[in-house]
Amino acid sequence: GIQVEQSPPDLILQEGANSTLRCNFSDSVNNLQWFHQNPWGQLINLFYIPSGTKQNGRLSATTVATERYSLLYISSSQTTDSGVYFCAVETSYDKVIFGPGTSLSVIP
Amino acid sequence: GAVVSQHPSWVICKSGTSVKIECRSLDFQATTMFWYRQFPKQSLMLMATSNEGSKATYEQGVEKDKFLINHASLTLSTLTVTSAHPEDSSFYICSAIKLWHNTEAFFGQGTRLTVV
Numbered sequence: 001g002i003q004v005e006q007s008p009p010d011l012i013l014q015e016g017a018n019s020t021l022r023c024n025f026s027d028s029v030n031n032l033q034w035f036h037q038n039p040w041g042q043l044i045n046l047f048y049i050p051s052g053t054k055q056n057g058r059l060s061a062t063t064v065a066t067e068r069y070s071l072l073y074i075s076s077s078q079t080t081d082s083g084v085y086f087c088a089v090e091t092s093y094d095k096v097i098f099g100p101g102t103s104l105s106v107i108p
Numbered sequence: 109g110a111v112v113s114q115h116p117s118w119v120i121c122k123s124g125t126s127v128k129i130e131c132r133s134l135d136f137q138a139t140t141m142f143w144y145r146q147f148p149k150q151s152l153m154l155m156a157t158s159n160e161g162s163k164a165t166y167e168q169g170v171e172k173d174k175f176l177i178n179h180a181s182l183t184l185s186t187l188t189v190t191s192a193h194p195e196d197s198s199f200y201i202c203s204a205i206k207l208w209h210n211t212e213a214f215f216g217q218g219t220r221l222t223v224v
Contacts, residue, residue, distance in 0.1 A: 031211055041146075041199055043215040086151065086214070096142060096203065096213050098152040 002091050004025045004099035012105045013077045021072040021102045023087030030090040032063050034072050037084045037101075046072070046085075077106045109135050112204050114216030121192055121223055129187045129219045131202030137182035138204035142213065144176075146199040158185050182207060192223040 013019055020046040023032070031050040035043045047054050047061040049070065054061055058077075063070040070087055084101045091097060110136040111141050121127050131141055140159050141157055144152040158164040164177035173197075176188040184203075199220050203213040 033213065035215075041201070041218040041220070043201065043203075044212065045212070048210065048212040090154075090211050090213075094140065094211070095154060095157060097154060098144075100151045 002029070002089065004087065004089055004097055004098055005101050006087060006099040008083075008102060009100065012064050012106075012107065015077060015079060015106055015108050016073045017077050017106075018073070019077060019104070021074070021085055021104075022099045023070045023072070023099055025068050025070075025089050025099075027068070028092070029065070029068075030092065030094075032090070033088045033096075034061055034064075034070070035086045035088060036081075037086060043086070056095060074104075077104075079106045080108060082106050110206065110212075111135050112202065112216040113138045114202055114219050118220040118221060121180055121221070123177040123223055124191055126188055126190045127192055127221060129189075129202075129221075131185045131204070133183045133188070133206075133214075136204075137207040138185075139182070139207045140205045141179060142203045143177060143185075143187050144195060144201045144203070146201060146218075152201060154185075156202070164185040189221065191211045192221070194223045197221055197223045202208055207217050 005024045007022045034046040049063045051065045058075045060073045086098045086101045115130045143155045146152045156164045156166045159181035179185040201218040203215045
């Protein structure tokens with residue numbers, strides 16, 4: 001089956017810093033989503049981005065489907081950005097498979 | 109909007125009993141719903157895919173008779189953990205995809221199951 005990798009696995013940032021999270025996948029996908037899981041377990045939709053670039057406030061994402069990767073940019077990080085960031089891909093079998101996640105801690 | 113609600117948010121049950129978890133799409137109809145399981149500090153693992161009116165498709169290694177899934181309508185899917193054991197304790201999350209829309213998945217808030 002498809003393999004989804006994320007890097008880095010853990011990240012500690014000073015408040016105000018910028019970061020880039022990466023998601024690599026081993027096969028063609030129908031779409032890709034980025035999620036933020038808060039400390040209570042709720043998954044927050046960040047981006048639905050099969051290809052191209054999207055921006056939403058301090059966050060932006062780019063997916064290069066032909067090269068099988070996606071990037072999530074976080075600028076001017078805040079403590080409320082802490083949590084786990086997942087990318088998830090929809091496979092040709094209409095399944096949504098998650099990567100292992102990047103655990104982000106933003107410290108004041 | 110796209111709101112998915114799970115109930116209950118948390119449940120504690122005794123070994124050997126069964127627990128039912130509901131997943132509802134509140135403001136849209138869902139063609140497909142997915143059930144995931146998440147252990148502490150791990151990612152979400154897909155358990156099964158359910159389509160309204162059809163039998164669920166289970167992932168390899170997931171026991172069909174233990175994790176019963178029913179998708180009776182376009183807004184409701186249920187997961188029943190039968191004869192629960194302590195090793196079934198986990199965080200269970202459902203997601204739904206809108207009917208006649210793109211395949212963006214929306215997630216419920218999850219159900220934390222503890223079997224004692």
